[in-house]
Amino acid sequence: MKQSIRQNKMLLAVTLLFSIITSAAGVLIAIILQKVIDAAMQGDMLLFKKIVILSVAYLLLLSLFGFMYAICSKALIRNLTLSLRERVFRGVFRRNAEEFTSSNTADYLSALTNDIKLLEDNYIQPLLLTLQNVVVFAASLIILLYLSPLITLILVVCMILMFTVPSLFGKALQDKQSAVSAQMSIFTTSVKDLLSGYEVIKSYAMGKHTEQKFQQENTAAANTRFAADRLFAANESLSETLAILTQFSVVFIAAYLIISGDFSAGSLVALVQLSGGFVGPVLVVMQNLPKIQGVKPVVQRINDLASEEAQPKSGLLEPVFNENLEISRLHFAYQQGNQVLSDINLSLQKGKKYALVGRSGCGKSTLVKLLSGYYDRYEGSITLDGINIKQLDPERLQQMTATIHQNVYMFDTDIKQNICLHEEFSEEVMETALHTSGVHKFVEKMPSGLLTTVGENGSQLSGGQRQRIAVARALIRSKPILILDEGTSAIDMQTAYEIESRLLTLKELTLMTITHNMNEELLGLYDEIIYMENGRIAEVGSFHVLRARGGGFAAFCSLHKGDVAEALQA
Incomplete structure (x- = not known):
């Protein structure tokens, strides 16, 4: 409140000045009334005329100052509420x-x-x-x-x-x-x-x-x-x-x-x-x-x-990702006290592709949020090219990562702005993002094309269309790290396969995919599979190595195939 008042101190000073003048002048009306009554009681017409002329001039000035005070006070209220x-x-x-x-x-x-x-x-x-x-x-x-x-x-x-x-x-x-x-x-x-x-x-x-x-x-x-x-x-x-x-x-x-x-x-x-x-x-x-x-x-x-806006950010370093993202002895619990992640040790190399797999609730989404700087209250260390991410500018760190969520939020504007988010991109970059994400398939059929409004939270679009837009939103920015958090789950299997396959071919992109899709051909394209159980990393390795090992990941794959078979029979 005090800061907003300080921002408008000149307007406040002017308002107070007119307030003082108007208020004091209003009180002096009592003296004018006294002189008028006394002149009338004494029968002094000359004095009476002088007081009338003086009163008219006085009231005009009082009205002017009153108007100035009213304008200034309303402007001050507007500025304070705005601030x-x-x-x-x-x-x-x-x-x-x-x-x-x-x-x-x-x-x-x-x-x-x-x-x-x-x-x-x-x-x-x-x-x-x-x-x-x-x-x-x-x-x-x-x-x-x-x-x-x-x-x-x-x-x-x-x-x-x-x-x-x-x-x-x-x-x-x-x-x-x-x-x-x-x-x-x-x-x-x-x-x-x-x-x-x-x-x-x-x-x-x-x-x-x-x-x-x-x-x-x-x-x-x-x-x-x-x-x-x-x-x-x-x-x-x-x-x-x-x-x-x-x-x-x-x-x-x-x-x-x-x-x-x-x-x-x-x-x-x-x-x-x-x-x-x-x-x-x-x-x-x-x-x-x-x-x-x-x-x-x-x-x-x-x-x-x-x-919160006044929190200083001096001394924070600019994040740079040229080599790796290292996690050591990481522990994390939410405020309620339930432990979500325990003793996580992991090394992610730039340009490699990782699939994060495990049952629902095992901590996959929480882990990728920690990697992108979403939470800063954890035990252990997370380093980017050897620098602890707590020393890095959190806003810059989050800008290095693009996340495609399962539940996509759409702003109540057109498709283009939901992809560009009010940034400017070349036509070539836009076309690449539209084709890689599959957005072009349904946009071409819409009468207004990219300028078609999506409605509140994308209510005018299907779930699959919203996810395609989310994919385009991430790809158009060419960020070094892309997190796919079940980001293609609402898209048909063929389109999802095409999108994910294209992402896997981008050499400079470090990709982390949270998935329940146990497509062997697709998982075989990832450099490493990270299999999690109960908030811990149980196994890390290529798809074929983990399947041959016959551990938790192999059992998870078999269970998933059984669920799919039952669903198809039903």
Whole structure:
């Protein structure tokens, strides 16, 4: 929050300047009213005309300064919310993978929408109002002391009494605001989950349950908000009652002084006007201070999310892959404590092709994520050309690797942008990627070709078409390391075989394929098969050597063939 304010310090200074001028000038209206009434009571027409002319000019200037303040304050609010959203967004995306996945994406959406709106309504605007009214209060106090020290003393006593009110509500409002933020995050998460599960809900006739679930979460969110609003209402009601009592006191005392002959009628009008300028700001401050205090947990949450962008990256080395990627005594466990990888030792040579094989859950995907710098919390060492990858720039390290996942994400744009990802490539490079991946086979049949929109997460495409696009997305960048994580599982066997065969012929490419496809001809083309069991590397060697050895890999191949035969018979 402080950084966003510092970025807009000039605009803040100008806004405060116009706020001071406008607020102080507004208070001086009481003196003009005093002079007008006194001139009228004295029957001085010449003085009356002068005051009217002066008042017109004064009001025009006041209107101009008021307009400038309104424009500047709205621009400041826009810039602050813009800066906060940008900083939170950058902070979220600069988290490492483990930190990012530790929170639901709906929590991030809630922070960027609900929490920023809470800050605007209950922190930024109340803060500007409070600063403005402090100026009004100070100017009113000076003029009140000039007109009547006695009435000023009475107003100060009332003010002290009024300032005790926020202390009664501050802590409770802070808890309520925190509860609102938390409940809105839960609501956003629930709605996102229901919308994402549309197909399952329709397929299994879960409409009634879904409506009930939404109603429960919607009611909980509305009730939590209402509980906070109820407390705000109590605070505002009590503050307004005290303010009215204070103004009544001023009027009655001033009226008594007029009867006693110690006050003019114009002074009475000025006092009534000034008491509003004295008590009103106190009332505004009383109503807004609890809001500012109450939103502190939300400010802290925004600061925590945005702080990730400030992490220094100095001293990190540029990754270079000319020789090998070495893994030594590698152990890894997720935060829940379950050990995923144990005592992994492996050497991967540049330009060679590796097939990573094993039962589901044996740690294959986790291993390749560690190799690409996805996680940095592990025991043991991973070195790239002899340099520990923890000494390398993580973003650069990840840019050296292209991964084709089984579950492909598509952005809601056209096919070309889903391949290029807003980078520019030559027509020759594009054509090569399209033909190697097989994308050209279905793009040629589409009326808009590469400019065909894919829909939300590729909803307008089949699973096989999405995977072909993912393959083209990886190939077009010619990165030195390619990870194929079941990346052709949704493509027909012939196309998958063609794509994988072409990848195996690329001499400079280091390929790691996670696969359950036990095609003997294809596996025979790999330099090494890495067979994993229960988070450990059980066997390493060429396909034919491992089959002849008759160990775990051979048994796994036989089991897989049996499953395929059963499936074909069924």
